[in-house]
Amino acid sequence: MATDTSNLTIRLPTEDIALAKQYAKTNGSSVTEVTDRYLRRIRLLDREVPRPVLDEITGLLPPGVDVEAEIEERRQGKHGQ
Known part of the structure; x- marks a missing residue:
C-alpha cells in the first residue's frame, strides 16, 4: 500500500543542507529518505515507555x-x- 505524501519546504543554514546532501550521497540515499528515517526513529522513540x-x-x-x-x-x- 502506498503512503500519501506531500511536499515540504524548510529553511536551514546552508552548511546544514550541505551536510544533509553529503550524508545522503555517502549513504546511497536522498535527503528525503534520510529525513524520513530520522522522523520514523523519533516516532518510535516517543512510543517507548520509560x-x-x-x-x-x-x-x-x-x-x-x-x-x-x-x-x-x-x-x-x-x-x-
Missing part, C-alpha cells in the same frame, strides 16, 4: 525523597562501603 530506572535517573522521583541519602544507600549496597 523504565522505572530511567524515571529515577531523569529526576522523576516521588516528592519528599532524600536523593543524597538514596544515592549513598545504593552506593553502600553496591560497593559494600
Whole structure:
C-alpha cells in the first residue's frame, strides 16, 4: 500500500543542507529518505515507555525523597562501603 505524501519546504543554514546532501550521497540515499528515517526513529522513540530506572535517573522521583541519602544507600549496597 502506498503512503500519501506531500511536499515540504524548510529553511536551514546552508552548511546544514550541505551536510544533509553529503550524508545522503555517502549513504546511497536522498535527503528525503534520510529525513524520513530520522522522523520514523523519533516516532518510535516517543512510543517507548520509560523504565522505572530511567524515571529515577531523569529526576522523576516521588516528592519528599532524600536523593543524597538514596544515592549513598545504593552506593553502600553496591560497593559494600
